[in-house]
Amino acid sequence: MNKQDILKVLETITAPGEGKSLVESNSVKNVDIADNRVLVELNIGNPTLQAKKRVEVDVTKAIKKAFADAEVKVHVVGQVATQSVKIEPERPLPNVKNIIAVASGKGGVGKSTVTANIAVTLANMGFSVGILDADVYGPSMPIMFDVENARPTSVEVDGRAKIKPVENYGVKILSLGFFVDPNDAVIWRGAMANKALNQLLFDADWGELDFLLVDLPPGTGDIHLTMVQAVPLTGAVVVSTPQPVALADAKKGVAMFEQDNIKVPVFGIIENMSYFTPEELPKNKYYIFGKDGAKNLAKDIGTTFLGEIPLVQSIREAGDVGHPVALQENTPLEEAFTEITKNMLTQLVKRNKDLPPTEVVRITNTSGCAAN
Secondary structure, X not given: OOHHHHHHHHOOOEOOOOOOEOOOOOOEEEEEXXXXXXXXEEXXXXXXXXXXXHHHHHHHHHHHHHOOOOEEEEEEEEOOOOOOOOOOOOOOOOOEEEEXXXXXXXXXXXXXXXXHHHHHHHHHOOOOEEEEEOXXXXXXXXXXXXXXXXXXXXXXXXXXXXXXXXXXXXXXXXXXXXXXXXXXXXXXXXXHHHHHHHHHHHOEOOOOEEEEEEXXXXXXXXXXXXXHHHOOOOEEEEEEOOOHHHHHHHHHHHHHHOOOOOOOOEEEEEEEEEEEOOOOOOOOOEOOOOOXXXXXXXXXXXXXXXXXXXXXXXXXXXXXXXXXXXXXXXXXXHHHHHHHHHHHHHHXXXXXXXXXXXOOEEEEEOOEEEEO
């Protein structure tokens, strides 16, 4: 047993989302052999704990299959490729590595539910995560994280008073819902809503974040333009349900981010309410809103299908009581959100490797944009 023998084994193994073997992708950083002990050190592009564990298990099994007496130790490091973003000097978010918008063309498709569950999944993976609830007219994150009665406090940072986000389940949260009476309707013109959003973004002490998820309102309107103007988004994901009326709006949502003068990479589409499985018939799937709608749309417009989420009562119940369903370990729903999050991270790594940093956008009028 020598180094070349081990490398030959590693040529048969591919890390999740890589597309090439560990050897072809230059993931092998070191192979150390002493007697029958083998140490393999790997560096893969997929940063999730699940991806690292899978590679560790696959490598260990493969080496032991080739050399039964070998004592194998595998050390896997996963890295998120972060972008060097162009930040407006007067509005910096220097400690936030990746800003991801979660959008939907149509209301009622579960965008906020998906945002909340992706956030807690990222936090469970060991990332530092924040959510900006940018749906100023219908903020829902305080309810979904069981902090409806919480109020952000003030903290002094470098001589300035900043808003300290509310935190639960390892996720930092800021929402207009913390500052208005839940029984009152927010009746604001666009300029007022945009000002409030900018305050939540830039007057907050977000601290060091790997990810800031921005839960956008439905549609393609004023708030969306404010976001691409205010910060350089790393990318966006679009949530839809399978029926044609929702898919038509989701297509518009993708098109907005991909406009030549905006150019925010779209990581892919998530299909919510994909099918219904009754509790008494666990093997049955009923495609109430249609089958594979978002998957087919992703294929048609050349973007990635990130995964599907079934229509399950417990998802709604968990959100209503402020305990996102992805927190329920070793359940099919936790696995579904983990898979979606892994797929999103894979696209993020590819985006930051292959594309230049996103720039903020200077809004010139309501029908067109010009990049700074």
